[in-house]
Amino acid sequence: MLKTILKRIVQCIPTLFIVVTFTFILTRAIPGNPAQTLLGPQATAEDIAAMEVKLGLDQPKWKQYIDYMGDVLHGDFGTSYMYNQPVVDLILQRIPSTLQITLTSLIIALIVGVGIGMFSALHQYSAFDYVFMVLALVGVSMPIFWLGMMLVSFFSVNLGILPVMGRGDIANGLWDVISHMILPCLCLCTIPMATFARITRSSMLEVIGSDSIKALRARGISERSVIFKHALKNALPPIITVLGLQLASCFTGAILTESIFSWPGLGTMIVNAINNRDYMLIQGMVLFFAVIFVVINLLVDLAYMLINPRVSYEGGGA
């Protein structure tokens, strides 16, 4: 097990190397000059040149790349141009606010989605099944920015019962925080919830129709144990895969949702960083997201091993 983990970690290094290199090239490829953006339209050519020197942008690109790589290997991810703070600090500051809505909506999506999926599978071809699968299809294909704007227009503008933007403040009471979370969470959980419902339904249907479930019933095992213990555990792997992907996107922040609701999370920060050509911040954040994805993929693989004893990544096993 430990060997597998170590092996997987080593395998991640080339991935991360490629991510850093590509981000470096792509950020440099965006038109615009960070020094110019920072100083504003009034800045003179000398000011801009001085700022470029200060930011190290006067160096040749390959030199900048080598310097950046060297810094990253030493654990230094640079300083943001616009915030003038270390990139790591900025990311760490924003994580709690992002997780506040992303994790909440993921948990809701998981519980409700898996519940609906199981119910649908157990009542296949019932009216409930049809209604929910159509809703799930709508949910999966709903453009999130459209949904966000519709929610705002209905609940905030027309009904005026929920705030339009911001994070709320615990000093104004718990309701202030919750009321600010409702719309972003609703917006964020739609797609994962629909995905969970659909994947759970199809996975459960496959398992329920299998010989091992028939054999369990023939042995007189109670229906509750057959469904919740045996069938669910057998149906878990695809659900875990989706969960892993969704969990990873929890950390990358919900760029669209955060922008719509002006939520001060990682998503809005990377949008700002790109708009301001804040190279260091973009590179740092993309690398951070890449690490998160790699780690969660590893965790998903480990979860497979725990659920399904036949899965072994060490070449032994079946």
Added chain:
Amino acid sequence: MSETLLRVSGLKTYFYTASGVSKAVDGVSFELNRGEVLGIVGESGSGKSVTSNSLIRLLPPRTGRIVDGEILFEGRNILTMSHKELLEFRGKEIATIFQDPMTSLDPVFKIGKQMVEMICAHQKVSKKEAREMAIHALKRVGIPEPEKRMEAYPYELSGGMCQRVIIAMAVCCKPKFIIADEPTTALDVTVQAQVLDLLKDLQKEMNTSILLITHNLGVVWEMCDKVMVMYAGNTVESADTKTLYSNPLHPYTWGLLDSIPRLSDETKGELRTIPGTPPDLRLTGKCCNFYNRCPYVTDKCCESVPPLVEVEPGHFVACHRQNGEERLVRGEVTHDAE
């Protein structure tokens, strides 16, 4: 020995599909005494497995339905049991062994855990006692190092071992009746013999009745006291094993027996088959189901369904031309039907 354990009369199990009603089992009746082994033979799709699944009411919930008949087990009607009674009944009174041992065990739970769950579902024992019973049962079916095997996952065992585990599970609650639905079809020949011997031993030891479903007539000869030949959802012939082999009467039974390759056959020609395919089960019930494949077919065969007639004590045949008034002579099967 002669006490009746199971009496099935007029069992009809239909499947309601989008394209029509499929009469998978269409009026099957049989009796089984305590300690007896009954074999059901027939080709694929003849209704053998549906018959056995009907006995424990294990049918696909939406499509499969038992529409008529009575299944009495020790005088209790299985068809009127509540769901709860049925749960207690399955596994405890009637154990089932399915065809493919590799898929009959839950792949993600250890064998020990599955056995303990089964034992605890039917007997009031602690987990520890259940574990000991499971180890004892594994030992009984000839599994080496049973304590170690308890911690194994199904995929870690061979097919033969898995089938032994399933047999151990089947017998650990001391059922009065075991349904063995092609228990050896998925195993290779040497292991088949071992598994059948084991079943036979256990059956003698516990005086259990067995319903053995197979399409291997050799297995029937070895194992069964009585045989029922099924075709297209109906019984076409039933008798005790010796009679059926020495004096088979239905042309379909002849066809089955002729299909067994024989070492003594010097010609070493092609394997004999019964030409044609079984009828569409949605269209049966108007005439003899075998008429389109039968070399001895007459006009009468297409007019009505032949009833199952007792032509000699204990020997039943459903054939218009074998009902006692007329007697066919088994000849060379030369008919080549479509």
